[in-house]
Amino acid sequence: MRRMLVAVACVALLSSALAAHHATAVFDLGKRLTLTGTVTEWFWANPHCLLRFDVKNDNGETTHWVAETQAPPNMTPFGWSKQSFAVGDQVKVTLEPVKNGQPLGRILQVLLPDGKTLVAGNGLPPSGGDTRP
Amino acid sequence: MNPGLGIGDSRFGKTYAGAGFSRPAITAIAIVTLLSSVLLGQQGFRRTPGAVYDRDVPGTKSGPSPRRDISGIWEFANGGAEGIQADGAKAMPSDGKPEHELPFTAEGRKAFMNNKPTYGFTQVPSALTNDPMPGCDPQGFPRIVLHNAHHEQILQTTTQVVILYQFNKKWRSIWTDGRKLPSNPEVPAWDIKGSPPPEARFWGYSVGRWTDDYTFVADSNGFDDRTWLDNAGRPHSDALHIIETYHRLDADHLEKTITIDDPKYYTRPWVALDKMPYRLQSASLEIPEQECVPSETAKYNQLFANPAAK
Numbered sequence: 001m002r003r004m005l006v007a008v009a010c011v012a013l014l015s016s017a018l019a020a021h022h023a024t025a026v027f028d029l030g031k032r033l034t035l036t037g038t039v040t041e042w043f044w045a046n047p048h049c050l051l052r053f054d055v056k057n058d059n060g061e062t063t064h065w066v067a068e069t070q071a072p073p074n075m076t077p078f079g080w081s082k083q084s085f086a087v088g089d090q091v092k093v094t095l096e097p098v099k100n101g102q103p104l105g106r107i108l109q110v111l112l113p114d115g116k117t118l119v120a121g122n123g124l125p126p127s128g129g130d131t132r133p
Numbered sequence: 134m135n136p137g138l139g140i141g142d143s144r145f146g147k148t149y150a151g152a153g154f155s156r157p158a159i160t161a162i163a164i165v166t167l168l169s170s171v172l173l174g175q176q177g178f179r180r181t182p183g184a185v186y187d188r189d190v191p192g193t194k195s196g197p198s199p200r201r202d203i204s205g206i207w208e209f210a211n212g213g214a215e216g217i218q219a220d221g222a223k224a225m226p227s228d229g230k231p232e233h234e235l236p237f238t239a240e241g242r243k244a245f246m247n248n249k250p251t252y253g254f255t256q257v258p259s260a261l262t263n264d265p266m267p268g269c270d271p272q273g274f275p276r277i278v279l280h281n282a283h284h285e286q287i288l289q290t291t292t293q294v295v296i297l298y299q300f301n302k303k304w305r306s307i308w309t310d311g312r313k314l315p316s317n318p319e320v321p322a323w324d325i326k327g328s329p330p331p332e333a334r335f336w337g338y339s340v341g342r343w344t345d346d347y348t349f350v351a352d353s354n355g356f357d358d359r360t361w362l363d364n365a366g367r368p369h370s371d372a373l374h375i376i377e378t379y380h381r382l383d384a385d386h387l388e389k390t391i392t393i394d395d396p397k398y399y400t401r402p403w404v405a406l407d408k409m410p411y412r413l414q415s416a417s418l419e420i421p422e423q424e425c426v427p428s429e430t431a432k433y434n435q436l437f438a439n440p441a442a443k
Contacts, residue, residue: 025256026441043436045429047267066436073283073299073423077213085144098441121214 027106028099036067036092041049042085046071051107053091065103067095069120089113104122149435181413187385187414196384203379206286206418208409216282218254221365222391222405223279227253235367241398242385244368258442259434264366265359269425273335273360274353275375275391279405280364284351284420289325294341294349300423307341307351314340314352326336332372333357339376351377362393362405370397382410387411 017035037053048068055063069075072082090113095105107120135276189210190193209215221227223234227250237245249257250264259267266272272280283299292310316340334355341351353375362369375391391406393399 025258031233043432046424046426047430048433050433068437071423074217076421078393100441100443102336102440102443104437
């Protein structure tokens with residue numbers, strides 16, 4: 001229970017810091033979506049990496065989502081790499097969507113098939129302030 | 134966890150000796166450290182590019198500052214995220230707060246309002262920006278330090294202080310051979326036979342001097358006015374003059390201050406980076422590659438930036 005409270009507190013702090021630091025015009029700040037889908041591409045590139053994935057709804061209809069992260073050098077301290085995703089991976093993506101309703105957003109975290117979670121720092125230092133492997 | 138000093142690092146022994154550990158304690162730390170690396174499947178203490186390893190360890194004290202020496206690989210003392218100044222220069226972000234309002238001249242304000250940044254108080258959607266950087270035009274100096282700044286490696290020769298920047302693998306030369314800064318970049322104040330007169334440059338023209346044994350000051354002018362000062366669209370004219378101050382605090386710490394002096398666009402000089410603290414990194418740290426790639430940017434715009442702005 002205590003661990004869960006700490007985790008909730010961390011997420012809350014992270015969220016407020018993100019909103020304050022990256023107040024970009026296109027995002028619906030503070031809104032959160034969690035989507036489960038299948039990876040179609042992981043584009044490890046500047047100025048932002050892109051995770052493309054397909055999400056099926058209850059009617060069997062598929063929506064193609066594109067979600068961004070920061071540039072590679074800003075992601076590696078958080079454990080992300082060019083090999084973080086493979087096509088076909090089943091992932092659960094938490095993101096902040098854009099305002100205009102398009103299936104686009106910026107990633108806050110991704111739950112990987114092996115149960116590990118990748119957190120997008122978005123300019124913040126990794127938790128604990130220690131970036132060593 | 135060890136404090137980030139690896140085998141082969143010349144400061145390894147110094148730090149532990151200075152910490153006053155007993156021999157059994159040092160042995161125990163060594164065993165635990167080696168075991169950790171084996172368990173993690175790492176090859177020795179290899180450092181991963183992009184990470185910050187050398188941080189201050191509570192209870193340890195840095196050695197004295199070397200004289201007239203700012204060389205080394207430097208990263209922000211409070212972590213790499215300190216260098217990401219999305220909303221503009223660290224000391225004067227574009228956030229609408231009165232205390233961060235820049236002292237624009239009428240001409241400067243007009244230039245600022247003509248710029249369409251994607252961050253800061255006057256931000257627009259990515260698709261509407263006229264920021265030269267997303268298209269991979271040179272970001273130039275000082276933006277390379279006032280926007281998405283990362284590691285810097287400083288080299289010193291008998292005639293120059295050279296700064297290597299991570300982003301786009303750019304570098305600047307600051308002349309220390311006694312030459313003067315040209316009063317007019319088009320008319321050099323020195324005579325180098327056969328050398329063409331300097332023209333406006335994305336990276337300016339820089340000369341530097343030691344004002345005391347631990348403080349290096351560089352002056353730059355001759356800037357191409359197409360670049361922005363920061364990510365929030367702060368402009369500069371061709372009259373831009375920049376003062377950089379590097380103050381070596383001790384063996385491991387450096388402070389950098391950047392002052393913007395542009396009488397055409399600003400009524401008085403203003404401080405863009407105020408004693409930003411840097412921490413010396415291991416000489417074996419690999420600076421990661423970070424390039425602006427036009428084809429990657431085009432794909433990003435097609436898949437994300439343009440549809441997000443509709």
